[in-house]
Amino acid sequence: MASTAAPLALFLLAASAMGGGGGAQAQPLVPAVISFGDSTVDVGNNNYLPRAVFKADYAPYGQSFARHQPTGRFSDGKIVTDITADTLGFESYAPPYLSPQASGKNLLIGANFASAASSYHDDTAAMYDAITLTQQLEYYKEYQSKLAAVAGRATARSILTGALYVVSTGTGDFLQNYYHNASLSRRYDVGRYCDLLVSIFSGFAEKLYKLGARRIGVTSMPPLGCFPASIRLYGEGPGACVARLNRDAETFNGKLNATVEALKGRHADLKIAVFDIYTPLRKLAEAPVEQGFADARGTCCRTGTAKTRVYLCNPTTAGTCRNASSYVFFDGVHPSEAANVFMAESMVEAGIELVT
Template structure:
């Protein structure tokens, strides 16, 4: 784990780029066969798992969660709900997805799915190691433990049904580019962009196949978002002008093209599987570039503090916040507001429904 102030600040400059759901009315067909939702990956999905591990990557303090139920800071890296929360709410499953490591998560909650995601994690195990968060390999181990628990609760047959008919959602890769390739550029010294994208693709494929071996059949994969136009990337690339970081977006798209193609291959090669790719880059680009049309006034900085660098421990109870976060696309310099997440998830619903129905 990185212990120097220099590297912690670099985490705050590049970590966890993730998002959530729209205000427009959407008609969702009810499907009783889908009982559970599972989330893996990073802070776009993390609903509080990082609260229970030894890492600096946390959001369990104000002003995070100020609009969540009871104004509670749950460890979600936004003012209210994460992407996965928005998804389960819109699909009628529950109000939010609980964190697996949260001791308050009860047996009855487990039957409807949980979140295994960890803020600042990625497909590359090095990414999680740098900031001492939960790598995808450990998230798989948590899933195995979860399966053992529900076997004890409902029996093996019903437990298998829950996993097989559940929707397994993955959001990763942003931190690989932000941390391992840029902030602490270990991978940049070893790989060019296309080679690193290929490395990430191989690691992602291994993870998806392991999910499949454990019984997952409906797998939703979010691509890397429009990260070059996130506030912190703008600060790094063009602090005063607030221009987008073209390099970051090119890296994201290099990987996304490979990932989407791989989803199609896996869908055709793994029997009875459904892999759904969500073009998160396109969705977040649309929201940021056309923010005025969605009722936002600010898209180049976050609501917390100056909005140009504050994230995680730098966005805290001593940090002033904007008077109306509904006017901001971003909550902090790397994560969207609940309103923006809702819009994002509404845009993702057509792809999501391919895996849900």
């Protein structure tokens, strides 16, 4: 597997050079990381939602993570926000907001509001008893008050202004809603549906800006047609990515890029960038061996057969593959830690833009 050591080191060197030298112990390049979204960045909030349909609180999830225990992350190990925090110089990760750990000094390095099965459209999240994006924003407002109580208003304001905000969602709007919701697909063709979703993002970003955010990174839509679950459900060829679904993702991404540029034009002091995960994940899915992976069609864990577990690992199956790092996907829709590390490489350039 290709190593990210060199590009991540260049990222750190470039950012530290912009910020000045000094002999003191290096500090994180931003004071906090604050995350919103779905299972791509959920670090355990759904563990605290009794009715949530999707959870990763059981083995084999977390088998490559610290203490080899499931944490609620939908991977064998680290997810992209963990790798981002590592790159920025953090020694620990912002806690899931619903957890007991989200209190006291732990709040100083940020918070994670993401919820598996959440989405841009609140109706999608509600179908799976996930935390809607609207509710995530309300929790963020609550977090602001808690942070001020811990750090004082002036320090809290500085943390919130300097923090990196990550928004990663949208997959569920297609895979969990649009593609099997006939009434929705009749009301909106793909282009108009993407317009709806990016308008929701634009409104969300504007609200974050008004609440003090000045550094926002939003992930692109991944190649929806290359997920093993998508190929299984919608595929027509022998294991090939589903071209129609990938075109839908590309349509969304084009509109998201335009929306981000418009936000930049409206706010001169806002640093905002798209974190492209479409390109590297599609590269992995279509040519895994060239990137040091062995398999992009199978999954490391065995997916379940029950309706609510069709995309996920099954807690009742014994064992997983011997080497998760050789697989692009850990379950039917979520990348392995090794693939997340590979995708993080493509986020370096956008990350430098935001933190320097």
